[in-house]
Amino acid sequence: MPSAAERTRTLVQSTCSAVLLVPGASAARPEQLTPQARAIGPDGEILLLFPADAPPVRAATHAQDDELAVVLELTDVAPVSVPHRIRGRAWVSGWLTCLPGVAEPGSMMLRLEVGEARVDDLWGASPVDAEAFAAAAPDPLHAHETELLQHLHAAHGEQVRALSGLLGARSAAMAPTRDVAPLALDRFGLRVRFSAGPQQCFDARFDFPEPVRDVSGLRREMHRLFDAARSDRC
Structure with a gap:
C-alpha cells in the first residue's frame, strides 16, 4: 500500500486540478488561483508558476516581510467515466514567498514551504508531515x-469485466446489469469500480504479487491478471 506521503506527493506532481487558497483573495476567480505549472524543489518545497499579475503573486509580494499562510487544494478526478468520479483530495498548507528572476517575463514563480498536509482518497484519510x-x-x-x-x-473492457470472476462470492452477489471500469492504477495494483447504478457500486482491488517499477513491468502483471481471470472462467 502506498504511504499517505507518497499518495500526496503523487497528487502534487500529477496533472490533477489544483487551486491555491490565499487569504484576502476570496473574490478571485478560480482560474486566477490555479497555477500554470507546479513542481517539487530540492528541499521538498512546492514551486508554483503564476502570471505576474495573479492574486497569489500580489499577496505574496505584499507579504514579503511576513509569512503568508496558504493552502494548496488538489482534486483528483477519475480519467474514465464512473459513478462518483472524484477519487480523492489533498490539502497542503504552508508559507508562500516569491522567487523573482526564476520565471520568464510576465510570470512569477512562487515557493510554497510545506508545513503539513492531509490526503483523503480511495485508501482513506491521513495526515502527512512536512518531512x-x-x-x-x-x-x-x-x-x-x-x-x-x-x-x-x-x-x-471485456478483460477488465472478466476480473469479476476473481471475486468469488462477492461477484455472485452483484447485480447482473453492472458496469465495470478501471478506476485507479499504481505500482501495487489495479482498482476497478463495479456498478449497477450510481447508488449501487463498489470497488475491488487487484494487487500485484510485487510492486512494478515501470510500464513494462505493469504490462507483464496485467497479462498475468487477465490470464488468471480467463483460467478461472474455463
Whole structure:
C-alpha cells in the first residue's frame, strides 16, 4: 500500500486540478488561483508558476516581510467515466514567498514551504508531515496513469469485466446489469469500480504479487491478471 506521503506527493506532481487558497483573495476567480505549472524543489518545497499579475503573486509580494499562510487544494478526478468520479483530495498548507528572476517575463514563480498536509482518497484519510512529504517519491506510474486507464477501458473492457470472476462470492452477489471500469492504477495494483447504478457500486482491488517499477513491468502483471481471470472462467 502506498504511504499517505507518497499518495500526496503523487497528487502534487500529477496533472490533477489544483487551486491555491490565499487569504484576502476570496473574490478571485478560480482560474486566477490555479497555477500554470507546479513542481517539487530540492528541499521538498512546492514551486508554483503564476502570471505576474495573479492574486497569489500580489499577496505574496505584499507579504514579503511576513509569512503568508496558504493552502494548496488538489482534486483528483477519475480519467474514465464512473459513478462518483472524484477519487480523492489533498490539502497542503504552508508559507508562500516569491522567487523573482526564476520565471520568464510576465510570470512569477512562487515557493510554497510545506508545513503539513492531509490526503483523503480511495485508501482513506491521513495526515502527512512536512518531512515525510519531502522524503516521499511519487508513484512511478503517475505520469502514465490517465493514458493507461483510458486504454484499458477502451481496448480491454471485456478483460477488465472478466476480473469479476476473481471475486468469488462477492461477484455472485452483484447485480447482473453492472458496469465495470478501471478506476485507479499504481505500482501495487489495479482498482476497478463495479456498478449497477450510481447508488449501487463498489470497488475491488487487484494487487500485484510485487510492486512494478515501470510500464513494462505493469504490462507483464496485467497479462498475468487477465490470464488468471480467463483460467478461472474455463
